[in-house]
Amino acid sequence: MTISIWRYSHLTLAISSTLFIVLASITGIILAFEPISNKLNPYDIVNIDNVSVAETIDVLQKNYDEVITLDVDENGFVATNVFLENGENATFYINPKTGEKIGDILEKKPIFEFATSLHRSLFLKSTGRFIIGFVSFLLFLIAITGIILIAKRQGGFSKFFTKVIKENFNQYYHIVVGKYALIPILIITITGVYLSLEKFSLLPKDKSKHIEILSEAKNTDFNIFKTTKLSEVEKIEFPFSTDEEDYYYIKLADKEIAVHQITGQIISEKKDSFFTLGSYYSLLLHTGKGSFLWSLILLLACFAILFFIFSGFAMTLKRTQKKSKIKNKFTKDEAEFIILFGSETGSTLSFANSFYKALIAAKKTAFITDLNNFTSYKKAKNIIVFTATYGEGDAPINATKFIKKINTTNQHQSINFSVIAFGSKEYKHYCKFGMQVHASLLLQEKFKAVLPIHKVNNQSFIEFEQWVLAWSSLHNLDLNISKEDIKIPKEKEQIFTVLNKTKNNIDDTFLIELKPSRKTKFKSGDLLSITPKDETRNRLYSVAKINKTILLSVKRHEFGFCSNFLNNIDINDKLVASIQPNKNFHFPKKTQEVILIANGTGLAPFLGMMNTKKSKTKIHLFWGGRTKESLDIYKKQIDLSLKNKTLTSFYTAFSQAQKNKVYIQDVILSKPELIANTLKNGNHIMICGSLNMYKGVLKALNKITKEQLNSTVDKFIENNQIKSDCY
């Protein structure tokens, strides 16, 4: 429920202000170059941190007939307004050490003048200023709702900067860019609003006044000029006349002081009010004046805003397109099959819709609607729920009221139901909402489950088909689901050529080296998906990348369709497969030490990792096999890595080599310090191989972490220090 409010406001705010935000961002991009181009002028030849006010005043009064003002701008350029010998009045930049003119005052370039006007008032004067100020406020709200949405999605503010799960380009970068651009955008909008409030006199009145200071001895003799550096000064007004009542006025960062022109005493000072300082810093932060780096950040933030608008609308468009596809042929009270869906991004809907179409094609009366529209259905015999899960196990946007409605809605007849839950195992709360729906329906007397809940990971069509098969055979139906109705990213299949293949070792295991036919980006740890001919189900192999070729290790099983298919293949044969990225099992980027643990064919991805890793990372390899001979096929690669020092140490366990079976977890237990130190220092452990080995290894690791680090192994799995790919 709450999520929809935030998203709805995020979107509504964005739609209502897009045009102005685009305009302000584009002009903002242009304006970001103004401080940058000003800063590039060479008028800061002297470091004004080292020049005292007394020094500059002295040289100015020597060089010129009369000095009126001295200004120090954000760039550290010092300008003065003086009377020259010929009685002419002039303003120019000076060298504060010598008082000499070094350049004319910079004029605002016409392009910046134009952009400024457009940026702050759209050439509409006060009306425009109001609009821009208001839009700035809206953008502020958009940023705030954005922050809340990110926090909800990531599972709390504490996880704000944790990794974002990539679903598609627009969604992913909308969030990733959002996480980092939000801070500058918040600053831009707050300062923008502040400046607008100031323009419209909505800030409290500045009541600061000059307050007399009782003269102290040490304040005399222009001490203040000698001790104040030019860099602390914003402006100095020289005495208007020689009249003793006319003082020097020195504007410093937070106050103005009046100094007697003869005695050099500080006469009075005026402290800036809080709001004056606010205006000053708002202007600096909003314009980037005087700071190269901040201007650059502002520039990037403007680009980020434009990107948000683009990607945001692209997402919205996609979502509405997916939603508008529902067209019911029958009414809710005519239909025998009721399909209810809960979809956040619309992909679950495409599955539900394909199922609906298949039912209609099979001449059945079906009705499809949002879970939130749940009500009573007169002729319904079957209800099929398709639902995704959002964020921390929450309901998707159109399913938020469902569980409440189940309890309040009375059905006339008893109804069979089946729940199919969509989710991704990358999330902690995999399919959680689907399970809640299933459990809530089970509690109802009139509902009867025909199948246990069925989960579909990452929109897998195969997993979906398995359910369709089970469900339709229950109802004696022959359903044809069209794959084209379901918009899921297609795997990029291509042809691979077999470059090399080892002989089978003692365990019937062999290595195959494959060369992709196209230029393909992949890393060790990615998966090669092979679907043998006449088979619908694919097999996944964790691969190593060695010199742009793919290396995989296969164990032949007597009745294994795919392993036999690969076993029978010869050098130079071709096969069709696709590479699936498996980001969670890539070699960690920032790490000093990595422990790799594998058994059997699980060694394959590590062979590639050891081959390419950065020179400074220490790698320790633990491998478990049946016999010493089992290692033979891998020996060449491992010896090479040891020789190149890309592999630091290598430990083995051969379970069948001696009477008492020794497994790899037993070897791990003998190295508690290595394990504990690696985890303690934030380094990584990677595990690849059989599930049995994985369980054993985790047990061993848990023992070590409990004893040495006083913590369970789960903590390290959770924060991704322990990665695994087991099967």
Add this chain to the structure above:
Amino acid sequence: MKLKKILLLIPAFLLVITALFSFKKYTETSPYKCMIQMRNYTGEGAYVVISLLNPKGEYEETLYVQGDDDEWYFDITEWWNFQGKKRADIDAITGATISGGERSISVIRIDNDKLDKGYKIRFETAVEDQDYHKDDVEFELTSENVKSKIEGKGFIRYVRMMPQ
């Protein structure tokens, strides 16, 4: 053929006359320092226009303009009636606006022969979306006044003048 000669002379004569008059009468000008102290109002910086008025009270010359965004100039109504038609080049005598409570010192040049001749100096002020003061400060151009302090009626608290 006397007539012809005369006819020929006429353009020559006219040329000499125009040539003579086109030499602008050379006038001495003197610089004056002029400090404007604003009242403590809130809001945008004020536009201030300093003009020279002739004895009949008509605009004669623009001496200084504080505020360089010309989209606001026509808010300074009286002056704009003059400047808007004449469009004199005022780029050289333009400065930034000054806000409430602030001071600014500018230098204006006034013809020496206008002194003590019944001419007047006028300070007009306007703030975006606030008031417009036609004669915030106005005083006669006398040798006495150009070294004095004159109180303002609108956004200006006072103006101080000082011959350089």
